[in-house]
Amino acid sequence: MLDKTRTFRFDATEQGVYARDGFIVREDVFSREECAAIAADCEQLIADLEAAQRRTKHLVGSYMFEALKDLATFVKWEPGAPDVVQGVEPFAHISKPLEAWGLDRRLVDPCKDIVGEEDIILFTEKLNVKRAQHGGPIVLHQDFPYWEGMTPVAHRMATAMVFLDDATIENGCLEVAPGSHTVGKHAQRQTEGFGALEMDTDAFDLNRLVPLEVPAGTVAFFGAFLVHRSLPNRTDGDRRALLYTYQPEGHPHTLELNRLFNAKRAEAG
Numbered sequence: 001m002l003d004k005t006r007t008f009r010f011d012a013t014e015q016g017v018y019a020r021d022g023f024i025v026r027e028d029v030f031s032r033e034e035c036a037a038i039a040a041d042c043e044q045l046i047a048d049l050e051a052a053q054r055r056t057k058h059l060v061g062s063y064m065f066e067a068l069k070d071l072a073t074f075v076k077w078e079p080g081a082p083d084v085v086q087g088v089e090p091f092a093h094i095s096k097p098l099e100a101w102g103l104d105r106r107l108v109d110p111c112k113d114i115v116g117e118e119d120i121i122l123f124t125e126k127l128n129v130k131r132a133q134h135g136g137p138i139v140l141h142q143d144f145p146y147w148e149g150m151t152p153v154a155h156r157m158a159t160a161m162v163f164l165d166d167a168t169i170e171n172g173c174l175e176v177a178p179g180s181h182t183v184g185k186h187a188q189r190q191t192e193g194f195g196a197l198e199m200d201t202d203a204f205d206l207n208r209l210v211p212l213e214v215p216a217g218t219v220a221f222f223g224a225f226l227v228h229r230s231l232p233n234r235t236d237g238d239r240r241a242l243l244y245t246y247q248p249e250g251h252p253h254t255l256e257l258n259r260l261f262n263a264k265r266a267e268a269g
């Protein structure tokens with residue numbers, strides 16, 4: 001049971017570590033029982049989306065996207081195994097329980113310190129399921145380039161990544177580059193379209209990456225400039241995680257931004 005008077009804000013030590021490294025890892029934020037309950041909510045959402053009418057799947061950069069316009073969400077599929085779901089974004093509007101977890105103070109309080117505001121709201125939510133033996137990589141990137149064309153507050157975003165399963169090198173845990181958040185945008189791939197938002201792996205020292213091998217129930221908090229990636233899942237178990245991203249109040253959620261984008265495109269014919 002949550003103590004309603006307790007704060008989950010960063011303490012002074014964490015503030016210092018965050019400024020230096022660009023991320024904070026807290027273990028035991030959620031209990032095993034809570035992780036199992038959240039994972040069940042995730043699996044319900046995935047089952048509902050797998051049962052929906054299939055639309056065309058498009059290879060975009062290193063990913064395969066399917067736009068479910070009627071549900072206002074995107075399902076990502078594994079490019080190397082296109083019948084295996086990779087993830088969903090956004091999802092709070094189609095899963096009440098997962099929306100509720102995103103409002104939990106254990107996630108929201110620390111993100112206030114990253115955003116630098118008392119009043120923060122969700123910007124987007126992503127579920128990554130990295131299925132057993134099939135879950136592929138999430139390529140080296142910073143989040144900022146994906147968001148800078150959508151919103152003027154892209155640089156202030158804070159993400160709380162909730163690990164629902166034990167994360168190991170073998171199952172494709174998150175890898176982060178401490179201190180990589182201090183120099184703005186790193187070199188991106190020289191290519192056309194969405195793939196150009198990914199990082200140029202030849203221009204970045206991959207030895208800077210540190211694997212976050214953490215137990216289920218851990219949360220990693222980071223901002224929009226942290227360099228990160230994850231490798232494929234080579235184990236017989238899933239490596240599932242939820243990423244809730246928060247922004248200052250008063251700015252639209254991706255749902256609204258996507259709606260406006262689609263309306264403009266329809267108007268332009």
Ligand SMILES: O=C(O)CCC(=O)C(=O)O
Pocket residue numbers: 126128138172173174228229230241243
């Ligand atoms: O789930 C992961 O391992 C990586 C998450 C991430 O960085 C992303 O989905 O953009």
